[in-house]
Amino acid sequence: MTVRGSIAWQLKAAGILFGGALRGTAQYRANLFLTMAAGALFQTTGFLALWVMLARFGDIAGWTITDVALLYGIRLTAHGVWAVPFNQLMDVEHFVREGTFDRFLVRPVNPLVQLMTSRVRLNTLGDLVAGLVMLGVAMSHVDVDWTFGKLAFLLAALLGGAMVEGGIQLGLSAIAFRTLGSAQVRFTVDSVFNLYGNYPGSVFGRAGQWALTILPVAFVAYLPTAVLLGRTGELGVPRILAYLSPLVGAAVFAIAYAFWRRQIRHYQGAGS
Amino acid sequence: MPLIETAALVKEFKRVRRKEGAFAGVRTLFSRDFETTRAVDDISFAVEPGELVGYLGPNGAGKSTTIKMLTGILTPTSGHLDVAGVTPWRQRERNARNIGVVFGQRSQLWWDLPLIDSFRMIGRLYEVPKDRYRANLDRFVDILGMGSFMDTPVRQLSLGQRMRGDLAAAMLYEPKILYLDEPTVGLDVIAKERIREFVAELNRDTGTTVLLTTHDMDDVERLCRRLILIDHGKVLYDGPVAPLKEHYAPHRELVVQLAAETDVVDIDGAETVKAEGGRVWLSFDPRETPAARLIAAVSAKYEITDLSITEPDLEGVIRRMYLERESR
Ligand SMILES: Nc1ncnc2c1ncn2[C@@H]1O[C@H](COP(=O)(O)OP(=O)(O)OP(=O)(O)O)[C@@H](O)[C@H]1O
Ligand SMILES: [Mg+2]
Secondary structure, three states: OOOOOOHHHHHHHHHHHHHHHHHHOHHHHHHHHHHHHHHHHHHHHHHHHHHHHHHHHOOEOOEOHHHHHHHHHHHHHHHHHHHHHHHHHHHHHHHHHHOOOHHHHOOOOOHHHHHHOOOOOOHHHHHHHHHHHHHHHHHHHOOOOOOHHHHHHHHHHHHHHHHHHHHHHHHHHHOHHHHOOOHHHHHHHHHHHHHHOOOOHHHHHHHHHHHHHHOOHHHOOHHHHHHHHOOHHHOOOOHHHHHOHHHHHHHHHHHHHHHHHHHHHHOOOOOO | OOOEEEEEEEEEEEEEOOOOOOOHHHHHHOOOOEEEEEEEEEEEEEEOOOOEEEEEOOOOOOHHHHHHHHHOOOOOOEEEEEEOOEOOOOOHHHHHHHEEEEEOOEOOOOOOOEHHHHHHHHHHHOOOOHHHHHHHHHHHHHHHOOHHHOOOEHHHOOHHHHHHHHHHHHHOOOOOEEEEEOOOOOOOHHHHHHHHHHHHHHHHHHOOEEEEEOOOHHHHHHHOOEEEEEEOOEEEEEEEHHHHHHHHOOOEEEEEEEOOOOOOOOOOOEEEEEEEOOEEEEEEOOOOOOHHHHHHHHHHHOOEEEEEEEOOOHHHHHHHHHHHHHHO
16 A cells, blocks of 8 residues: 555555556547647758758757757757646546536545546657657767766756656646636647747847746756757857756646646636 | 534635737636625535435535535535535545545536446445455446446436436445535436335444435425535525424325215314315324314214325425515
8 A cells, every 4th residue: 555645655556546547448449549640741841941951051049950959849849748647637627617526526546647547649649759760860960979967957858858848738737726717828828838939049149038038938948958069159048047947847837736726716617 | 522513614606707809818807807606605404424414405505516515516605515525626536535526417427438447446446445445346236236337338227327326426435425416317216216225224334434425305394304404505404304294394294085976074173185086085184183173073073984194295295384484
C-alpha cells in the first residue's frame, strides 16, 4: 500500500485510471494512430516552410539552418513533453460546463491526475515524435561539442520549456472554473508560442526579445538554444536569464498549479 | 459525536453575465457583473453515526447543493462543515475515502467499460483488500440482482441496471457515509424495491450512515426514521416522521363496511367523508377520539362486516406543509 496522497500514490492511481481509459478506447485504436501521424505531419510542414525560407536567405539573423533546426527541435520536443500528458487539459471546459468534473472531486486521487488520464488521445504524440526526430538530426549537424554538461542543460531546458508552456496552459485552463470559457484564450496563447517560439528572438529586435522573455515564450527554446550554441553574447536580455531558463519553467509551473488548485474552489457544477 | 455536522452553511451561485467578442473569457473573468442565487441559506444540522436521514424538499430547495458541499464538490460560500473529522472541500481526497455518493441523474461508472471493470477499478483506487472486495461484490451482486449484466458495457445498461451498478460501486470500499441523491428516480417498482432493500440492509447490518434525497415518499416511509425538510435553502423541519404527521395531518380515516347501505354514520367525534354501497369513510382525530372508542361506538349502532384504518401518507403531509407555507 502506498502512502495516501503521495506522489507515488498519484502515479499508481494514474496507471489504474489510464489503463481503464486505454481499455475503453480499444475500438478506436486504428484511429488513434492516424491522428498521431497527422499531428507529426502538421508539425513537419511547419519546419519545411521555414527551411524553404532559409534556403533562400541563407540564414536568419546570423542563425544557420541547423541552428534554427536545433531551436525548432527543442521547441517542438518541449511542447510534446507537456502536451502528451496534459492533452486532456483542453477538455476541462467540457467537464466544467457539463458538470462532469464532479466525479474528479469525489475520488481519492488528485483531480488533475484524473483529468489527464480520463481519455486516450495520441494526436500530440505526433508532435513529440516529430520534435525528437528534428532535435536528433539538428544535434548531429550543429557546431556544438555535446559535453555531459551541455546534454544535462539540454535535458533541463526541455523540461523547463515544457513547464513554461504547460504552466501557462494550465493556468489559463483554470479560468474555466469561473467563466466556463477559456478555450479561445488558450488557443490564442498557443498560436503565440507557435508563431514566435520557433524563431531566434534576435529577429524581433531588442524590444521584441524583452516582450517574448516576459511572455515568457523565449524561455521555451530561444534562450536555452542560445546557451547551447554559445550565442548568449547577442542576446537583448541579460545572459543570466538564458542560463536560468530551466528554473523559470519550474517557477511558472508551480505558480500555475497553485492557481489551478485555488480556482477549483470556484467550480459550480451543473444545476442537476 | 456527530459524523456529519453543518453550521450556518451557505452556498451562493454567482452567474457572471457573459461577455461576447474577442477575449470574452478573460473579460468575463474580470467582470463584476453577476447575478446571485442563494441555494443554501443558513442550514445547520448534525447526523449521528448509523442514522438514516431523509433530506427532502421541493425542486430547487437546495438538496443537491447541500450534498455537493458535503461531498467536497462545491466549496461553501460561508459556514462550517465537518464530515468524519474532515473539511470536505479542503481535504477532498481524504473525504473521498470516507464517503460513497450516488447521483441518480448521473453515473460515476466508466462509460466504455464493462460494469465489472468499473468495480475492479474502484477496488484498486480505494485499495480494498482482495478478500473484502470479493465478499462485498458477491453480496452486492446477490442483493441487487446484477449477475446478468456484469459484463455489459455501462453505456448499454438500462437506467435501473446502471443505478444498481452505481450503488454497488459507491459501497464496495465500505465508506462510513453514503449520500444518495434521488437514487430511485425513473426506476420501476422492482428496481426501487431492490435499492431500498440494499440501503436498509447496509444501514442495519453495517451501520452505514445514509443521507437520502428523494421525491418518492415510499422511499422515505420505507427507509427513514428522521427527516430534514428544507425549502428555499432553509430547514423547515428536522425530526422523526411521526410528529410531523401528527402536526400536519392529525386525521385518520376509518373505513367501515356495513351490512346495510347507509348514507351518513352519525357518531360524535367522527365525520363522514364519503359513503358508497355500504362502505363509509369516517375522518377522526385520534387525539380526541381514540380509534377503539370510535369503532365501539359505530358497532353499537350499526352492524359492521369489515373495517380498516388508514394512516395519512407522507406525500399528503408534505404537500400540505408546502401549501401552508406558500399561502403564508
Ligand atoms: N451550478 C449552478 N449554477 C447556478 N445555479 C445553480 C447551480 N446549481 C443549482 N443552482 C440553483 O440553486 C438552487 C438549488 O438547486 P438544487 O439543485 O440544490 O435543488 P434541489 O433541491 O436538488 O432540487 P431538485 O429536487 O430539483 O433536484 C436552484 O435555484 C438552482 O437553480
Ligand atoms: Mg437535486
